[in-house]
Amino acid sequence: MPYVTVKMLEGRTDEQKKALVEKVTDAVVETTGASREKVVVFLEDMKKSEYAVGGTRLSDQD
């Protein structure tokens, strides 16, 4: 605890995801006082066909 879920479009590299998890954990520890080993991060990739803004999916905008 805390538990962080990051939901984003698929396509980031493994390196980006590795850095993302590390930096987000740093941010949570620094600002909430939580102990590092307790911070959990879930990554959720979305396809363009599963994500819409303003009534149109990104897959329908291409």
Next chain:
Amino acid sequence: MPYVTVKMLEGRTDEQKKALVEKVTDAVVETTGASREKVVVFLEDMKKSEYAVGGTRLSDQD
């Protein structure tokens, strides 16, 4: 904002998903006064093996 997540069994066509996102967005705009470009919709497909009602997964009912 608002953010709408639709979780449903996999199997709908791309056309159905396109129409779903559009109509759900219409419904949100019409009833909440939110501006259309701010409405976000996430679609989440479920496998029959990931979804159970009454203690039995749909994949175990076939």
Next chain:
Amino acid sequence: MPYVTVKMLEGRTDEQKKALVEKVTDAVVETTGASREKVVVFLEDMKKSEYAVGGTRLSDQD
């Protein structure tokens, strides 16, 4: 099934929420072929202090 979660800023009236649930259910039934009595909608209100865009919470923008 399907299961729809609508996450939005608190402040909508009870009438708006009643209409929102009805119209979203109409949209889901119309486009996915799901039977009406199976469609579930969850409403989740957010406080301005729990919601941030671009690094700033709406409560810190006032």
Next chain:
Amino acid sequence: MPYVTVKMLEGRTDEQKKALVEKVTDAVVETTGASREKVVVFLEDMKKSEYAVGGTRLSDQD
């Protein structure tokens, strides 16, 4: 209702998932008084590359 979501690392067998759904539903019915046919369970598998504890993804620990 109630709605139970179980998020866990991928890798459990189909038999384990079948038993998991059954036993979790038993537990919910026994303790909340909910009727069995109303209890819904969603299973969500996570990849090691999508799950981090203490700033490091399990996929980066191997």
Next chain:
Amino acid sequence: MPYVTVKMLEGRTDEQKKALVEKVTDAVVETTGASREKVVVFLEDMKKSEYAVGGTRLSDQD
């Protein structure tokens, strides 16, 4: 890990919630082989005005 979220109508007693968490954890440990101290359970209470089936909120059915 695993992480279990139970979303249900508000109104269960503290005793029921205590037993629910215990029995759900038992079920997860028994069927997935997860170690007990790693199993996390989140409880989420819903108001009748936040939950609809078939287009009508439970609060509008009373």
Next chain:
Amino acid sequence: MPYVTVKMLEGRTDEQKKALVEKVTDAVVETTGASREKVVVFLEDMKKSEYAVGGTRLSDQD
């Protein structure tokens, strides 16, 4: 997009939450290349009575 949800025990100060949102957004922008104004953060407070580890709620551990 990306969308970050931080679920944690209630009790952090408003200042901590303000800093948390800011630093988490910094981390996401820095590592994913997302543009700052697109990053959304949701904060979700949990009561001790809604959160259990190893079969026991924190409220039952006091």
